[in-house]
């Protein structure tokens with residue numbers, strides 16, 4: 739079975755893994771509760787991205803897969819619910835650390851971030867080895883593209899401006915241009931002038947040059 743468009747999801751998974759590793763590293767390194775202040779904003783963004791991941795799959799991907807291959811997605815829905823509520827709790831705990839500075843909150847935060855990271859990483863691995871091949875076997879390439887478009891469609895327009903640069907600045911150097919090409923091919927309409935400028939402001943000159951070589955329309 740040839741890899742299909744469903745594997746474009748790997749860029750999101752790669753970005754989620756990168757961010758979880760960063761958050762865990764920074765939180766574990768903190769010696770005082772208030773030292774997690776610099777990760778607060780990234781925790782909030784991660785919570786939103788994780789929720790969109792869950793809603794996109796629960797509402798667009800899983801119902802379509804269930805129609806063709808019944809009874810496979812329920813454990814994944816359960817994971818989504820668990821991960822989203824647990825990460826939300828973690829996010830609140832980080833806010834508490836900064837606001838109140840209790841050492842026991844930091845101990846709890848350190849314990850939780852490692853648990854949640856392992857849980858989310860295992861969840862994505864299961865999707866990759868179990869659900870993607872099932873999808874490739876049962877959906878044509880154009881149907882898979884529609885699934886991806888449906889999943890991305892759950893992100894509100896205001897969130898697109900967050901999520902696209904978020905992914906592009908977290909995938910590896912080897913993936914970034916392919917990721918941009920895929921996003922642009924499927925979601926050209928999303929690339930407003932604002933979004934293009936945000937991307938430009940977040941990458942260095944060399945990366946921007948590579949990006950506009952790949953997608954000349956970015957400069958328009």
Ligand SMILES: [Fe+2]
Pocket residue numbers: 791792795814818861865
């Ligand atoms: Fe998932």
